[in-house]
Structures are given as C-alpha cells and as structure tokens.
Amino acid sequence: xxxxxxxxxxxxxxxxxxxxxxxxxxxxxxxxxxxxxxxxxxxxxxxxxxxxxxxxxxxxxxxxxxxxxxxxxxxxxxxxxxxxxxxxxxxxxxxxxxxxxxxxxxxxxxxxxxxxxxxxxxxxxxxxxxxxxxxxxxxxxxxxxxxxxxxxxxxxxxxxxxxxxxxxxxxxxxxxxxxxxxxxxxxxxxxxxxxxxxxxxxxxxxxxxxxxxxxxxxxxxxxxxxxxxxxxxxxxxxxxxxxxxxxxxxxxxxxxxxxxxxxxxxxxxxxxxxxxxxxxxxxxxxxxxxxxxxxxxxxxxxxxxxxxxxxxxxxxxxxxxxxxxxxxxxxxxxxxxxxxxxxxxxxxxxxxxxxxxxxxxxxxxxxxxxxxxxxxxxxxxxxxxxxxxxxxxxxxxxxxxxxxxxxxxxxxxxxxxxxxxxxxxxxxxxxxxxxxxxxxxxxxxxxxxxxxxxxxxxxxxxxxxxxxxxxxxxxxxxxxxxxxxxxxxxxxxxxxxxxxxxxxxxxxxxxxxxxxxxxxxxxxxxxxxxxxxxxxxxxxxxxxxxxxxxxxxxxxxxxxxxxxxxxxxxxxxxxxxxxxxxxxxxxxxxxxxxxxxxxxxxxxxxxxxxxxxxxxxxxxxxxxxxxxxxxxxxxxxxxxxxxxxxxxxxxxxxxxxxxxxxxxxxxxxxxxxxxxxxxxxxxxxxxxx
Numbered sequence: 001x002x003x004x005x006x007x008x009x010x011x012x013x014x015x016x017x018x019x020x021x022x023x024x025x026x027x028x029x030x031x032x033x034x035x036x037x038x039x040x041x042x043x044x045x046x047x048x049x050x051x052x053x054x055x056x057x058x059x060x061x062x063x064x065x066x067x068x069x070x071x072x073x074x075x076x077x078x079x080x081x082x083x084x085x086x087x088x089x090x091x092x093x094x095x096x097x098x099x100x101x102x103x104x105x106x107x108x109x110x111x112x113x114x115x116x117x118x119x120x121x122x123x124x125x126x127x128x129x130x131x132x133x134x135x136x137x138x139x140x141x142x143x144x145x146x147x148x149x150x151x152x153x154x155x156x157x158x159x160x161x162x163x164x165x166x167x168x169x170x171x172x173x174x175x176x177x178x179x180x181x182x183x184x185x186x187x188x189x190x191x192x193x194x195x196x197x198x199x200x201x202x203x204x205x206x207x208x209x210x211x212x213x214x215x216x217x218x219x220x221x222x223x224x225x226x227x228x229x230x231x232x233x234x235x236x237x238x239x240x241x242x243x244x245x246x247x248x249x250x251x252x253x254x255x256x257x258x259x260x261x262x263x264x265x266x267x268x269x270x271x272x273x274x275x276x277x278x279x280x281x282x283x284x285x286x287x288x289x290x291x292x293x294x295x296x297x298x299x300x301x302x303x304x305x306x307x308x309x310x311x312x313x314x315x316x317x318x319x320x321x322x323x324x325x326x327x328x329x330x331x332x333x334x335x336x337x338x339x340x341x342x343x344x345x346x347x348x349x350x351x352x353x354x355x356x357x358x359x360x361x362x363x364x365x366x367x368x369x370x371x372x373x374x375x376x377x378x379x380x381x382x383x384x385x386x387x388x389x390x391x392x393x394x395x396x397x398x399x400x401x402x403x404x405x406x407x408x409x410x411x412x413x414x415x416x417x418x419x420x421x422x423x424x425x426x427x428x429x430x431x432x433x434x435x436x437x438x439x440x441x442x443x444x445x446x447x448x449x450x451x452x453x454x455x456x457x458x459x460x461x462x463x464x465x466x467x468x469x470x471x472x473x474x475x476x477x478x479x480x481x482x483x484x485x486x487x488x489x490x491x492x493x494x495x496x497x498x499x500x501x502x503x504x505x506x507x508x509x510x511x512x513x514x515x516x517x518x519x520x521x522x523x524x525x526x527x528x529x530x531x532x533x534x535x536x537x538x539x540x541x542x543x544x545x546x547x548x549x550x551x552x553x554x555x556x557x558x559x560x561x562x563x564x565x566x567x568x569x570x571x572x573x574x575x576x577x578x579x580x581x582x583x584x585x586x587x588x589x590x591x592x593x594x595x596x597x598x599x600x601x602x603x604x605x606x607x608x609x610x611x612x613x614x615x616x617x618x619x620x621x622x623x624x625x626x627x628x629x630x631x632x633x634x635x636x637x638x639x640x641x642x643x644x645x646x647x648x649x650x651x652x653x654x655x656x657x658x659x660x661x662x663x664x665x666x667x668x669x670x671x672x673x674x675x676x677x678x679x680x681x682x683x684x685x686x687x688x689x
Contacts, residue, residue, distance in 0.1 A: 003078060005062060009090040010077050011054030014110030016085050018045050030114055031084045044076055052077065054089040087113065095121035104180050105151045108319075115325045122323040123151065129322055132156045132213060132244075134235065135223035137163030139249070139302075142311035143223050144170050148177040148184055150319050156187045158213060162294035163225055210234055214242035218264075221318055222248040223311065226296040227287030233272050240268030245321060247330070249314040252286055254299045256310045256337040260349075261321045261330030270331045272355035277392040278334070280352075280416035281425050301339035310337055313344075334392060349392040353671050354419060358458035363473040366466050369667060372679055374512040377440040383677040384443045394418075394674060395446055396425060398439060404619035407560045408612055409438040412624070413446035418671065421453040421485050429624040431612050433553070444509060447678040451668035452507035455482035465666030468517055468653055468684065474664045480685045481666050507668055509681040516680035517665045521652050522596050524663070524684035525577050528656075529593040530630055532576045540632075541641020543570040543582065543603075548643055551600050557607035566614050570606065571637055574644040578655030583632040584610045590631045598646045661688040 015029045024041035027034055036045075051061055058077055062070040080086040097120045102109060105123060113119035131152055133143050136159055147155055159165040170186065177184050211234060214220045220239045222232060232248050239246035240262065247261040248271060257278070260270045267273075272290075279288040286296050302310075313335065320326040333348040375383075387394040396414035403410040408431040416425050428449050430442030455478070462475040506527050508519035545558055545568065561568055566586055573581040573593070581595040584606040592609040596602035609626045616625035653663045665682045669675035 003058075005059035005074060006057050007090060008058040008077075008081070008088050009054055009056065009092075010052045010058055010061070010081060010086045011089045012049055012052040012080070012086055013084075013113060014106060015114065018042065018049070027080075027083075027085055029085055034083055034085075036079070041076075044072065045080075048073055048076065052080075052086055054087075054092070057090070089117070092118040093121045095124050097121075097124040097127075101127070101151075101181070108151055112323050112325065116323070119323075126319065126322045127151050127153050129218040130154070130156070130216060131318070132158060132217040132220045133223075134158040134160065134210075134213060134220060135225075136160040136165055137225050137298075138166075138307045139163075139223040139225050139251075139311060141166055141169050141173070142307045143221060143249075143314060144186065145173040145177075146308070146311045146315035147221075147318075148173060148181075148186075150315055151181070153183050154185050154187065156189065156217070158189050160228075160231075162228065163298070211238045212242075214239040214244040214246070217242065217244045219245040219247070219318055219322060221314055222246070222250075223314065224248075224250045225298050225302055227252045227285075227293045229275060229287040229290050230292040232275070233290065236262065236271035237268050240264075240266065245318075246271075247314060247317050247321070249310050250287075251299060251302055251310070251339070254301055254339045256302075256313075256339060258310070258313050258335040258337060259317060259330060260332065260334060261317050261326065263321065263328050263331065266328065266331050267351070269351065269355040273352040274334050274349045274392060276352040276355055276418070277349040277394070277416070278347075280418045281391060281393070281396050281414075283417065283420070283424050299339050306339050306342070309342065310339075313337060336391060345391075347389050347392040348386075349389065350387065350394060350673055352418065353454070353456050354458075358456070359672075361459040361463050363464040365669075366464060366473055366667065369466070369513040369679070370471065372513060375677075375679065376511045377444060380447065380678055381440050381443050384446070387674070387677070394450060398443065398446075400435065400438075403621055403624065404615055405435070406615075407564075408432065408608070408615055409435045410612075410615075410624050411435065411438040411442040413442045415446050415450050418450070418454045419456075421455060421483055423485075427623065431608065431624070433556075444678075447674065448507040448509050448668075448681055450674065451509075451671070451678070451681040452683070453483070454668070454671045454674070456670040459670065463666055465664040465682070465685065466517075468521060468663040468665050469650060474662065474687060476664055476666055476685050476687055480687075481668070481683055507681055507683050509678060511680070513680050516682045517684070518597065518649055520665050520682040520684035521649060521656070521663060522579075524686070525579055525581070525652060525656060526593065526595040528577065529573065529581060529595065533573075533630070533632070533636070536576060536636055538575075539636050539638030540571045540573050540575070540583070541638045543572050543643060544640055545570060548603070549600075551604050554600070554604040554607050557604070557611050560611055561607070561614070564614060564618075566610075568607070568610055569637070570603070571632060572641055572644055578658075579647045579652045580644050582606050585632055585637075586610065586613075590629055592626050593629055597649060597652055599644055600646075656684075656686055661686045663687075 013029055018025055018027045020042040023035050024038040025036045025045055062074055065073055109119045109123050112122050133155055140159055174186055222235050232250055236246050243264045245264050247259055249256055249258045260274055262270045279285055287293055321330055333346050336345045336347055390396050394416055398413050400411050411430050412427050414425055414427050428445040430438045430445055432438040432441055461478050463478050463481055464473050465476050467474050506523045508523040510516035510519050569585045571583040573583055579595055580599045580602045582602055583590055584592045591613045592606055594602050594606035613626050616622055656663050664685050664687050666685060668681045
C-alpha cells in the first residue's frame with residue numbers, strides 16, 4: 001500500500017548528523033545511527049535536507065523537483081521517515097514563534113521535538129509562561145540565569161532575606177542574555193524572612209504575602225540553600241491554590257532535594273508527602289520538624305559549579321513540565337543531588353496520610369472487609385516493591401544482609417516511622433526454610449508493624465472495629481489501638497530501643513479478613529501470657545516432644561535442635577488462657593511463649609523461634625533473635641502431661657472475656673494507600689461497657 005504523499009509533511013530532526021562513508025552515508029541522531037548504502041545516497045541527503053523543513057507536504061516537494069527525481073525524493077524521504085530521522089509534522093499545531101527566536105533556541109526546540117509533537121508551539125508557550133522564582137542567595141541568582149538561557153521571556157524574582165542576594169550579578173546575566181534575546185526582562189519584588197513584601201524598585205512587581213506569591217503565575221520555582229521547610233510547604237500549597245505548577249530545590253546538609261514537579265491541577269500535598277516520607281526514615285534530618293531553619297549552616301560543597309548544577313536541574317525540570325515532555329510524571333519522586341560527589345538519584349515516594357486532608361473514622365468502611373478479595377503472601381511481596389526506597393520509602397530496604405542462613409533463612413525489612421510513634425525507623429525480620437519464605441514473612445511483618453504505628457490522630461479519640469463474634473461495628477478508644485509516642489533512640493540502628501517502643505502495638509494480618517481476625521485474637525492472647533503467669537499457682541505439664549504428634553516442619557525443627565545438641569523443654573500453659581499455649585525453654589532461658597487456636601501451629605511456631613534463637617546466638621547476630629521473655633519459674637514447671645486439644649475462635653474469645661466485655665478487631669488502616677496494598681491488618685482489643 002503506497003503512502004499518501006499529501007498526508008506527510010516531512011521535517012528533518014534537528015539532531016540529525018550525516019557523513020560520507022565508503023558504503024554511502026552514515027546518519028545519526030539521538031535515536032541511534034544507520035548506514036544507508038548507495039554511491040549517491042550522501043549527495044541525495046545533502047540535496048533534500050534543506051527541503052525537509054516541515055513547511056510543505058511530500059507531494060508538494062515532489063512537484064517542485066524534476067519528474068526524474070520525484071521517485072528518488074519520495075523513496076529516500078520515506079526511508080528516513082521510517083527510521084525516525086524525519087518526522088511527519090502534518091498534525092503539528094500552528095505557532096507564531098518568530099524565525100529569529102526559533103533559530104536562537106533551535107537546540108531547545110529540537111529537544112522538545114524528540115519527545116512530543118508541535119515543538120515550536122510548545123516552546124512558544126513555555127517562553128510566554130509567567131514564572132516566579134523565589135529563594136535566596138547564589139541559588140536564586142543561578143536559577144535566574146538558567147531560566148534566561150532556557151528562553152523564558154520574562155521572570156519575576158522574589159528574593160528572601162536568609163542569604164545575601166546579588167542583584168548586580170543577576171543584571172550581568174540579563175545583559176548577556178539580551179545580547180541574543182532582547183525581549184527578555186526581569187521584574188523584582190522583595191519579601192522578608194516572614195514572607196511579607198516590601199516595596200519593589202521602580203518597574204518591579206509588588207508581591208503580597210508568601211501565600212499570594214503564585215497569583216497569576218504559570219509556575220513557581222523555589223530554591224533554598226538551607227532547610228526552609230515551612231516556607232516550602234506553604235509555597236507548594238499556595239501554588240496549587242492559585243492554579244500554578246510548582247517545583248523546589250531545597251538543600252539539607254550536603255544534599256539538594258529537587259522536586260517533586262507538581263502540575264497546576266496536581267496534588268497540592270505532593271511536596272509535603274515527599275518530605276514526611278523522607279523524615280520518616282531520617283528523623284534527625286535538619287528540618288524534620290517541618291519548620292524553617294534559617295540558622296542552619298550552608299553546605300561547604302554548595303559553591304561555584306554545584307550551585308549552577310542544582311539550579312540547572314530545577315530549571316530543566318520546569319522546562320520538561322511546561323513543554324509537556326514529562327507528561328505530569330514528575331510529581332511522584334524527588335531527585336537527590338549529592339553536593340560532594342555530584343551523584344544524582346531518583347527517589348519515588350507514596351502519599352503521606354498526614355499531608356492529605358483529614359478523613360474521619362467511618363464505620364461504613366468495615367462492611368467491605370469480610371468479603372474483600374484475598375491477598376496472599378506472594379501478591380503482597382509483589383506490592384511491597386512499590387514501597388521500597390532507601391530515602392523516601394515506606395520501607396528502606398528488603399535484604400538478607402550478611403545474616404547466617406543456616407539452619408533458617410533470615411530476611412530483614414527496615415520500616416519507616418511515619419508519625420514518630422516508634423522513635424525512628426526500625427527493622428523487622430522474617431525467617432523460613434528458604435529465602436522466598438523468609439522474605440515473604442518479613443514483608444508481611446513489615447506491613448503489620450508499619451500499620452501498628454501509623455496513627456492519624458485527626459480521626460479522633462474513638463475508632464471503629466468489628467465485634468469478632470457478631471460482626472457488629474463497635475467504637476474503641478484510640479489509645480487502646482495505637483501506642484503512645486516513643487522517645488527517639490540515639491540511632492536508627494538501635495533495635496532494642498525500637499522493639500521496646502513498638503512492642504505495645506501488636507498487630508496481626510492474614511490473607512483475608514477472617515484470617516486476620518483469627519491472627520489478631522491469637523496475638524492478643526499471646527500478649528496476656530506474661531501477665532497471666534504472675535497469678536499462676538500450679539505447675540504446668542511438660543509435653544514430651546519425642547512422643548508428640550508434630551507437623552513435618554515441626555519434626556524437622558526438632559531434628560535440627562537435636563543435631564545442634566540443644567535441649568528444649570515445652571510446657572503446656574493451655575490452662576492459663578484457655579487456648580493452646582506453650583512455653584519453650586532451653587537450659588539457658590525461656591525463649592518464647594506461643595499461643596494459637598491450633599496445637600500444631602503453636603508447636604511449630606514455638607520450635608521455629610527456639611531454633612532461630614539458637615542461630616542468632618551461635619552466629620552472634622542478636623538483631624533477629626526473638627524478643628526476650630521472662631523465664632518460666634521453676635516452680636511452675638511440672639512433669640509429663642498429655643497433648644491439649646485445639647480450640648475454636650469462639651473458645652478463644654470466651655477465654656479473653658472471662659471478666660466480661662467483648663473482643664473487637666480494629667483494622668489498622670490509617671494509611672489508605674498501604675491499606676489497599678495490605679488490607680487485612682488488625683489489632684484485637686477487649687472492650688468493656
């Protein structure tokens with residue numbers, strides 16, 4: 001099928017380079033290179049290149065040359081079109097960009113053309129955009145220079161007072177820019193440290209308070225050479241309120257954080273979400289309190305070229321956004337620029353609940369939980385990938401580090417502290433008989449522990465859960481569901497302090513809601529073992545593992561414990577709580593108390609923890625050891641006894657409510673996005689009255 005030459009308006013891409021080679025012609029662009037064979041190919045390309053300017057259709061071009069050349073012209077043009085060196089601009093929208101301006105900024109226009117259509121019109125719209133540049137010191141000076149060089153016609157500058165601003169230097173930049181683009185200009189308005197305007201010079205713009213800075217602007221760009229976090233929050237929100245796009249570059253320590261780039265109709269809370277995620281993994285970061293810190297020292301590496309590099313990156317982000325190249329993909333990540341090494345890294349982030357408007361706790365949401373589709377361990381592990389980033393992630397990393405992987409595989413997930421309840425980021429662990437299982441378990445524990453410390457206090461003092469037996473919505477005191485804020489540990493590497501801070505926030509999950517409720521009830525029972533032991537009077541029978549019926553996995557654990565010559569005693573504490581509960585003790589200490597509705601499951605989990613405790617001690621790796629528990633008193637260790645029976649959920653609830661009340665499963669869903677990823681995380685609370 002022949003091409004319709006009247007539907008093709010060919011234009012040679014601006015980045016195309018052609019050279020003669022023995023085979024014919026070598027042609028190259030950012031798309032790659034090709035050799036076009038033929039003795040006269042190079043001459044043909046040189047001859048037709050000036051004609052491929054996008055002003056005429058291929059039919060019109062063919063009609064303008066002798067008939068003997070028309071076939072060759074059409075054939076070569078179609079070949080170049082097929083390889084991407086020529087572009088069909090028939091659908092490009094009209095523009096009014098003067099030819100001399102197009103020539104001056106030809107490289108910029110060619111860059112736009114590489115990604116999207118109508119490059120001249122897009123550049124024209126960018127050039128005419130009303131940009132407000134706010135900030136202070138050399139960063140603002142360099143940003144003004146970058147924006148002038150990018151082709152913007154007019155800039156409005158709003159210098160703040162925390163760092164000296166050299167207006168004469170900016171005047172030099174403007175004078176140099178006007179030599180090739182006389183239409184460019186800069187208007188000034190001044191704001192003090194509190195964001196109040198002062199009178200501008202003649203011809204300058206009178207800015208209102210900082211919250212009105214974006215009025216009438218297409219985009220606001222903000223730079224700060226120190227952690228001016230409060231101002232950054234206000235600017236991002238005020239830009240969105242004014243219908244303006246925004247982007248920022250804020251220097252904290254020796255890093256410059258650039259972005260996110262938020263469109264005029266984008267998420268007004270994106271910048272705050274990014275910063276809250278950042279501080280959740282780095283609570284000691286300057287500006288983690290979300291306030292301005294004009295007293296903070298400026299990085300010794302922010303000088304000369306690094307100032308220009310930071311400004312250029314922000315300018316380039318604005319250029320990509322306003323010309324449509326980024327297609328609004330810049331709002332979900334930050335770019336970290338290391339001022340010392342000049343390395344850059346992209347850090348995606350998820351929305352933070354406290355950056356979003358408050359949503360009251362609604363019992364209606366509970367009705368969907370019992371029938372919601374399940375999420376198994378494999379699917380949950382896949383979803384967790386979107387939560388991982390070392391700087392801005394919900395989880396910093398999923399790793400095996402250098403942990404001993406025998407006899408059990410061990411994986412670790414570093415969990416962020418989203419609202420400061422945990423005292424800083426903390427590790428959680430998973431173990432299993434292979435690395436897939438250990439990773440899946442670690443990920444599930446990570447979702448549980450994150451949900452347990454993600455409390456949005458704006459939801460009120462009363463939260464809703466479901467009665468475990470009746471399914472009826474019940475209000476519960478928020479203090480019964482979430483822990484009190486913990487004191488920040490001296491280091492994020494202090495697992496003992498972190499474990500203590502988060503131990504009161506026991507959470508459990510399952511692949512569906514009934515499984516999560518069961519796990520939450522078991523966790524609540526397990527939490528009460530130590531307290532119940534304080535009132536125990538009689539000895540508890542010992543279970544003989546040699547004669548006990550065990551699952552294949554539990555039997556393997558027993559065999560491994562025998563191989564390492566670790567003697568284990570298992571005492572049956574079922575009478576204490578009314579559901580299968582066992583104490584697992586070695587000659588050195590009691591390792592774990594484990595409860596479950598199912599006897600086999602309780603024994604399996606307890607033996608696994610005992611084996612893990614041995615591995616941790618033998619490898620001198622205390623981080624993943626089971627949480628220490630008080631020893632089972634010698635006076636409570638009885639002689640041989642029979643294996644107890646498994647119980648139902650109803651039996652367990654009856655045991656937990658011996659003194660009255662009801663058991664309520666409260667979903668831990670204060671982070672809506674994470675709750676969609678892992679929807680079945682709950683804590684069981686005994687409610688009286």
